[in-house]
Amino acid sequence: MPDPPRILVVDDDADTLLLLEEILTKEGYRVRTAEHAEAALSLASQEEPDVVVTDIQMPGMDGLALLAELQRRLPQTLVVLATAFGSLKTAVDGIKAGAFDYLGKPFVVDDIRLVVRRAIEHKRVINENAALREQLKERYRFDNFVGSSAGMIAVYKMIARVAQSDSTVLIQGESGTGKELVARAIHANSLRSAGPFVAVDAGTLAESLLESELFGHERGSFTGALTTKKGLLERAHSGTCFLDEIADISPTLQSKLLRVIQEREIRRVGGSDPISVDVRILAASNKDLKGLVDAGKFRGDLYYRLNVVTISIPPLRERADDIPLLAQFFAQKYGAAQGKPAIGISADAMDLITKYVWPGNVRELEHVIERAVVLTPHPVIFPEDLPEALREKPIADSQPRSGWVTLDQLERDYILRALAAHQQDQAKTADLLGIHRKTLQRKLRKYGLAEAGAIEEGSTADEAAVEQEESI
Incomplete structure (x- = not known):
């Protein structure tokens, strides 16, 4: 079990020290106290507290001077200033000088808990960021890749093995897993790295346009062909051509592409003369090409020409250990x-990010983190900064790994989703579910989703209605 966070409270008033010590100890923190700044510095040098809560107005060295000295000696320690409401300008000056936050006197207990909890969370993120940065430096990776899971290490090793050869490579993986990044890494680490890298998405172009893009065309070969144009394969001469979504090209183009691989030559649209090309072909697909061959929807001879070496990229759900690294990498970016x-990313937000299924893989994760960075007003991403889909409790969390789900589990998950859809409004949720509000509250208690004491008791008439409802 990790050590509890360390809090140092500094105030020249003994009653204030006792009050803060009692409140923060109940929150689970390890609390030390000091009656003046000099004693606080001595304790801080011995224990390096995570957070210092200090009064501003103290005899001798005041709170602002203590803040400055702590920043010099222990820059990772966060400081919360406490001051009477009549001296808030001094507290604001302290914030500008580097204090994390301030508390007004007389104290509001909930404010103390909230501000210190936020400070501890911020400190945790600082420490975690430092650790993640070290991991990002030390992990086994290629440029633009993040991850140290077994599946990704296998991908890195395959890239290293095939990069120096001139063989065609088939890169397989779901959309958003990073197939083009793999292709670029192969090119960058190959003997062709000084040559061009040309990428084309075969799934986005009509057949006639794709043929012209790949092979080029002669002037006058079709309406609008006002000049002769080199195709992408010709422009990739001495380099690499990456063909994404290769499964989507037509049988006619499959035949022409096979000739490129076999003969190392092309013919432009409308042309008759062969043009030699020295190009390495890397192809990618999110579909099962072998299955398409078996179904007669993809040429077997082309498949075997492309499939000299296959690199399979695991989906994000199979490399969950990489998610925190990826999320923090994108947050920094x-x-x-x-x-x-x-x-940084708070523990609660990271928990949601890690548990989400990510159907869009790394690309979806990147977009979610970019959105959160843009929207959050804080230096830390919290759950409320994430899309609603991530904040809803995943079905997988409440179901067993295999076998049938119980009715209680189904009901629990359904109630969670209904509450999320109605912004936790119990009255609206109960109305949607067709049950009495008190019945909903009972179920929330049953499934451990609400503290029983936090739900107000209803009238006798309410209870009678619930009993009648639940007896039906």
Whole structure:
């Protein structure tokens, strides 16, 4: 079990020290106290507290001077200033000088809990960011790749093995897994790295346009062909051509592509003379090409020419250990772009991110983190900064790994989804479910989704209605 967070409270008033010590100890923190700044510095040098809560107005060294000294000696320690409401300007000056937050006197207990909890969370993120940055430096990876899971290490090793050869490579993986990144890594680590890397998405172009894009065309070969144009295969001469979504090209183009691989030559649309090309072909697909061959929808001879080496990229759901690294990598990337270079991710938000299924894989994760970085007003991404789909409790969390789900589990998940759809409004949710509000509250208690004491008791008439409803 990790050590509890360390809090140092500094105030020249003994009653205030006792109050804060009692409140924060009940929150699970390890609390030390000091009656003046000099004693606080001595304790801080010994224990390096995570957070210091200090009064501003103290005899001798005041809270602002203590803040400055702590920043010099222990820059990772966060400082919360406490001051009377009449001196809030001094507290604001302290924030500008680097304090994390301030508390007004007389204290509001909930404010103390909230501010210190936020400070501890921020400190945790700072520590986690430092650890993640080290992992990002030390992990086994290629440029633009993030991940140290067994599946990704296998991909890295395959890239390293095939990069120096000139063989065709088939890259397989779901949409959003990073197939083009793999192709670019192969090219960058190959003997052709000084040559061009040309990419084309075969799934986005009509057959006639794709043929012209790949092979080029002669002037006058079709309406609008006002000049002779080199195709992508010709422009990739001495380099690499990456053909994404290869399964979507027509049988006619499959035949022409097979000739390119076998003969190393092309013919432009409308042309008759062969043109030699020295190009390495890398192909990718999110479909099962072998299955398409068996179904007669893809040429077997082309498949075997492309499938000299296959690299299969695991989907994100099979490399869950990489998700925190990826999320923090994208937070740093887009944080820097938005002028928020130190942005982090809270534990609750990271838990939601890690548990989400990610049908869109790494691309979807990247977009979600970019959105959160843009929207959050804080230096930390919290659950409320994430899309609603991530904040809903995943069905997989409440179901067993295999076998049938119980009715209680189904009901629990359905209630959670209904509450989320109605912003936790119990009255609206109960109306949607066709049950009395008190019945909903009982079920929330039953499934551990609400504290029984936090739900107000209804009238005798309410209880009678519930009993009648539940007896039906």
